[in-house]
Amino acid sequence: MNAPQAPKKNGRLVLLGLFAIAAIPILAAQAAYQWWRPAGGRTFGQLIAQPAAPQAATWRLVTVGADCGNDWQSLLVASRQLRLAQGQETDRISRATSGRCGDAQLPALPASTHMDKPGLYLVDPHGNAVTYYTSAQLGDVEGQRKVIKEIGSLLKNNKGLG
Structure with missing residues (x-):
């Protein structure tokens, strides 16, 4: 009985892993913009x-x-x-x-x-x-x-x- 539940748990872990991989760059970009905001452009005028x-x-x-x-x-x-x-x-x-x-x-x-x-x-x-x-x-x-x-x-x- 334990064998059929293992693929279901693996599927959920894979799905959660894919969401995490997709969310990490977005969260990192937001954090960088919030705390390490880039300096403005350098214009002479x-x-x-x-x-x-x-x-x-x-x-x-x-x-x-x-x-x-x-x-x-x-x-x-x-x-x-x-x-x-x-x-x-x-x-x-x-x-x-x-x-x-x-x-x-x-x-x-x-x-x-x-x-x-x-x-x-x-x-x-x-x-x-x-x-x-x-x-x-x-x-x-x-x-x-x-x-x-x-x-x-x-x-x-x-x-x-x-």
Whole structure:
């Protein structure tokens, strides 16, 4: 009589073992996320991710200046250089200015509450301000290299946009 019950116990143990094997990676991942949460991404600019402009067909580098002086002019030059430095992806990026300072060659966007600090904003085709760069970050060659690399990786990872 004991012989027929042995396979039934083995079957239950096998089933419980399979459930345990399936549950272990899920529980381990949850524990790792709870107690050893990974650090955030390393961006050179400040992440914003807020709606800031109307939708467009391309990504936009928007120049915002406190006054329309030398700082604003250097931001315009930086936006031109950053756009051209993207190589074959240059066509996916356009340049614009905020409503405060105008440039006859560039379209002006309406002033946005999320683009209120002077600097350079990267805006995605959906109209969301994605990152913000200060004049100080764009002032030296090393900072510009980091921004070029960061914009390049954003364009690469978002092939379907713009």
